[in-house]
Amino acid sequence: MSATTSPSPVRRALPRPRGLVWTVLRLHRTALWIWTGYVVLTAGLLLWLYGPGAAHTQHLLDALGYTGVQEDAWTAGIIGSPFSGAYNDLFYDPASLLSFASFAVAVFAGGSLTARELESGTARLIWAQSVTPARWLAAKLAVPALFITVGTGLLVALYRMLWSAHGNLLLAGIGPRAVYFSIGPATVAAPLFGLAVGVFAGLTLRRTLPALAVAGLAQYAVIAFRGNSWPFQGTYQQPDLSVRSRAITSTGARIPDPGCIDSHACLARHDVVRFTREYLPSPDYWPRQLLETGVLLGATAILVALAFGVLRRTSTS
Numbered sequence: 001m002s003a004t005t006s007p008s009p010v011r012r013a014l015p016r017p018r019g020l021v022w023t024v025l026r027l028h029r030t031a032l033w034i035w036t037g038y039v040v041l042t043a044g045l046l047l048w049l050y051g052p053g054a055a056h057t058q059h060l061l062d063a064l065g066y067t068g069v070q071e072d073a074w075t076a077g078i079i080g081s082p083f084s085g086a087y088n089d090l091f092y093d094p095a096s097l098l099s100f101a102s103f104a105v106a107v108f109a110g111g112s113l114t115a116r117e118l119e120s121g122t123a124r125l126i127w128a129q130s131v132t133p134a135r136w137l138a139a140k141l142a143v144p145a146l147f148i149t150v151g152t153g154l155l156v157a158l159y160r161m162l163w164s165a166h167g168n169l170l171l172a173g174i175g176p177r178a179v180y181f182s183i184g185p186a187t188v189a190a191p192l193f194g195l196a197v198g199v200f201a202g203l204t205l206r207r208t209l210p211a212l213a214v215a216g217l218a219q220y221a222v223i224a225f226r227g228n229s230w231p232f233q234g235t236y237q238q239p240d241l242s243v244r245s246r247a248i249t250s251t252g253a254r255i256p257d258p259g260c261i262d263s264h265a266c267l268a269r270h271d272v273v274r275f276t277r278e279y280l281p282s283p284d285y286w287p288r289q290l291l292e293t294g295v296l297l298g299a300t301a302i303l304v305a306l307a308f309g310v311l312r313r314t315s316t317s
Contacts, residue, residue: 023139024140024144101191113198114211160183174240192296
């Protein structure tokens with residue numbers, strides 16, 4: 001009687017990118033790992049600000065109202081410094097990181113992603129291996145764009161969640177308005193525009209350092225314009241966001257803030273047990289966001305079309 005052997009199970013390999021997509025991922029894997037690390041660290045900072053990072057300042061707000069918010073900022077160090085440790089200042093750090101990422105995307109796209117391959121002749125070698133220049137450029141644009149959209153979209157969603165939960169812990173002034181108008185769909189479109197700027201500069205100049213410098217300067221100018229010019233955020237052209245502050249008595253009644261500062265006797269006299277404070281939404285938020293997003297995406301589309309035109313002339317010359 002012969003023993004029968006059962007066939008070994010067939011192992012199915014997980015699907016993975018192929019062709020040009022796989023080539024772009026392999027060639028620029030260091031940059032993609034850096035981007036992934038940036039997204040993870042920034043998301044971690046946002047979640048910390050949403051959770052344990054807000055606990056102390058929230059307690060002061062509940063106990064003393066806006067005075068508690070001011071006390072937390074003033075006792076932590078120099079207000080406005082990213083190194084002060086104040087919750088008010090840490091709240092703005094993710095916005096700075098998002099702006100820096102937009103700048104870094106333009107520099108990467110102008111240097112490593114396009115100009116370096118044109119300068120070294122690697123691009124022409126790829127074009128000679130049955131890969132058309134248009135397909136090469138499409139892959140160069142599509143792969144980073146996917147990572148940028150997913151990563152930045154996640155960070156913007158977390159930032160909006162943080163603003164909704166703890167925007168009331170920020171000192172009044174131009175800062176809350178600036179961050180309020182800087183987190184939205186336009187923040188996702190900005191690095192995509194940076195990608196298009198970098199690719200266009202790389203294809204036009206075909207030298208790594210000049211393309212890197214031009215792309216960086218162009219994106220820096222765009223970031224500055226976005227932050228200070230109507231009809232976008234317009235940090236310095238518009239008044240502060242409206243704030244609604246109320247004191248709550250032991251009966252649950254909401255009364256105006258009695259202005260007790262940190263006097264517990266005064267709070268007891270007015271029967272105040274806690275406070276509430278919130279920045280009111282601005283009716284022009286979505287019109288400005290949609291306008292800015294449309295302008296950035298439209299400019300991105302124009303630059304991409306121009307990049308394909310430049311590539312067509314470059315590949316036939």
